Amino acid sequence: MLTKRVIACLDMDGGRVVKGVRFKNLRDAGDPAECASAQCRNGADEIVLLDITATSGHRGTLLDAVRSTARSLFVPFTVGGGIRQLEDAAAVFDAGADKIAINSAAVHDPSLIGKIAGRFGSQAVVVAIDARKAERGFEVFVAGGRVPTGRDAIQWAREAADHGAGEILLTSMDRDGTKSGFDCQLVRAVAEAVSIPVIASGGAGSARDFIEVFHEGYADAALAASIFHFGIENIAELKRELHEAGIPVRWPC
Amino acid sequence: MIAIVDYGAGNLNSVKKAFDYLGAKVVVTDRPATIAGADKIVFPGVGHFSSLQALEPTGLREALLQGASSGKPFLGICVGMQWLFEGSEESPDVAGAGIFPGKCQRFPSSVKSPHVGWNSLAIQADSRLLRGIAQESYVYYTHSFHAPLVTSMSAATDYGLWFAGAVEQGNIFGVQFHPEKSGDVGLSILKNFCEV
Numbered sequence: 032m033l034t035k036r037v038i039a040c041l042d043m044d045g046g047r048v049v050k051g052v053r054f055k056n057l058r059d060a061g062d063p064a065e066c067a068s069a070q071c072r073n074g075a076d077e078i079v080l081l082d083i084t085a086t087s088g089h090r091g092t093l094l095d096a097v098r099s100t101a102r103s104l105f106v107p108f109t110v111g112g113g114i115r116q117l118e119d120a121a122a123v124f125d126a127g128a129d130k131i132a133i134n135s136a137a138v139h140d141p142s143l144i145g146k147i148a149g150r151f152g153s154q155a156v157v158v159a160i161d162a163r164k165a166e167r168g169f170e171v172f173v174a175g176g177r178v179p180t181g182r183d184a185i186q187w188a189r190e191a192a193d194h195g196a197g198e199i200l201l202t203s204m205d206r207d208g209t210k211s212g213f214d215c216q217l218v219r220a221v222a223e224a225v226s227i228p229v230i231a232s233g234g235a236g237s238a239r240d241f242i243e244v245f246h247e248g249y250a251d252a253a254l255a256a257s258i259f260h261f262g263i264e265n266i267a268e269l270k271r272e273l274h275e276a277g278i279p280v281r282w283p284c
Numbered sequence: 285m286i287a288i289v290d291y292g293a294g295n296l297n298s299v300k301k302a303f304d305y306l307g308a309k310v311v312v313t314d315r316p317a318t319i320a321g322a323d324k325i326v327f328p329g330v331g332h333f334s335s336l337q338a339l340e341p342t343g344l345r346e347a348l349l350q351g352a353s354s355g356k357p358f359l360g361i362c363v364g365m366q367w368l369f370e371g372s373e374e375s376p377d378v379a380g381a382g383i384f385p386g387k388c389q390r391f392p393s394s395v396k397s398p399h400v401g402w403n404s405l406a407i408q409a410d411s412r413l414l415r416g417i418a419q420e421s422y423v424y425y426t427h428s429f430h431a432p433l434v435t436s437m438s439a440a441t442d443y444g445l446w447f448a449g450a451v452e453q454g455n456i457f458g459v460q461f462h463p464e465k466s467g468d469v470g471l472s473i474l475k476n477f478c479e480v
Contacts, residue, residue: 032403032404032442033399033401033402033403033425033443034401034402034403034404034422035401036401036402071467076401076402101297101298101301102301103305105302105305105464105465105466105467105468105470105471106424106465106466106467107424107426107465124295124297125295125297127297127298127301129295129298129465150294151294151295151330151331152293152294152330152331152332153331153398154330154331154398154400154426154427155294155295155330197398197400197426198400226396226397227396227398227400228396228398228400228401251396251400251401252401281402281422
């Protein structure tokens with residue numbers, strides 16, 4: 032039986048894993064390669080590495096981090112942040128990523144999705160969507176959540192899938208960093224709208240939140256960062272609780 | 285020496301990295317002569333079945349067919365396993381190797397496609413490739429088309445229907461999942477291949 036995935040996200044700034052609340056008050060959480068290995072030993076089904084500064088001056092740092100992290104990682108490894116064109120994606124794959132995540136660049140030029148998928152396969156292209164509840168529905172934001180686009184998140188997810196995205200990484204900006212639970216309404220709306228897998232992100236605080244987003248949000252996978260970094264929630268323990276709640280997970284792993 | 289066949293589709297780094305980690309001597313190659321001189325052949329595939337068209341003009345198809353029939357250990361991964369069958373609905377004009385019978389088909393509309401994530405193996409028989417792998421072990425899949433159930437199947441997986449997760453006939457092995465992305469279970473499978 033296909034299991035629900037628990038994905039550990041590492042936010043990286045200047046070559047180090049950091050964690051803050053809504054990108055503020057950043058605290059050092061360690062070396063990316065060490066963090067990734069530790070999360071895998073704990074049972075993470077995948078690793079996502081996001082370069083949160085992602086300016087062109089940092090590309091070398093990102094690629095070094097991808098290389099060292101990929102070296103001893105044998106679960107799927109996604110890298111995002113600052114990928115604006117096919118060449119950026121190619122460099123990240125070359126450094127050892129299995130999938131890339133694109134956000135703003137895909138909104139600006141949806142054909143980028145197809146270009147990357149055409150060369151590396153749809154399974155390698157994750158379209159990340161940052162969404163916030165609007166008066167009607169959910170609105171897409173870009174540039175790290177700073178710039179509203181006026182676009183509807185559900186419609187954009189459909190369009191991204193049509194362009195060849197392999198998965199949607201869906202972050203609720205309202206819940207991100209709050210530990211108040213995933214936005215199941217948002218996740219479910221997108222999961223029902225597309226046939227590709229949806230990874231829920233933003234708001235994870237407890238095992239109950241994961242159970243809820245799998246049961247009620249129809250998520251295929253759920254991602255969290257902060258609750259794993261500082262040992263608030265151990266992935267092995269989380270998966271045991273999910274297993275006991277009847278959610279199919281890779282456990283023991 | 286193990287030849288990892290590069291036919292220009294997708295990213296072979298992960299497969300190479302896993303063999304490197306196991307201490308195997310590997311070379312990524314697009315040259316038929318290198319394949320002919322290798323002790324073992326790994327044929328990884330990603331993306332669309334139609335990308336296998338590229339095998340014909342480059343002489344790689346012939347080299348792969350010869351390699352597979354020579355008795356050398358041969359491992360097809362993902363689309364590389366699908367190629368071992370007669371063909372795929374994904375691209376009906378492109379011929380597979382026809383070593384295993386039947387064609388690969390799309391998943392039924394009752395399940396999400398692609399099939400992405402960790403799913404379990406129902407291990408069918410004495411398999412050399414899956415030696416020591418526990419029943420119901422989880423492996424990582426990502427694909428939209430699946431191979432049919434065949435008699436020379438070493439493992440099956442359930443996703444809306446049962447399909448061949450791994451096949452084995454003599455020294456020819458195929459896995460639909462990605463052993464290079466399947467944690468310790470996957471590394472054990474690749475190690476078994478190295479030791480065949």
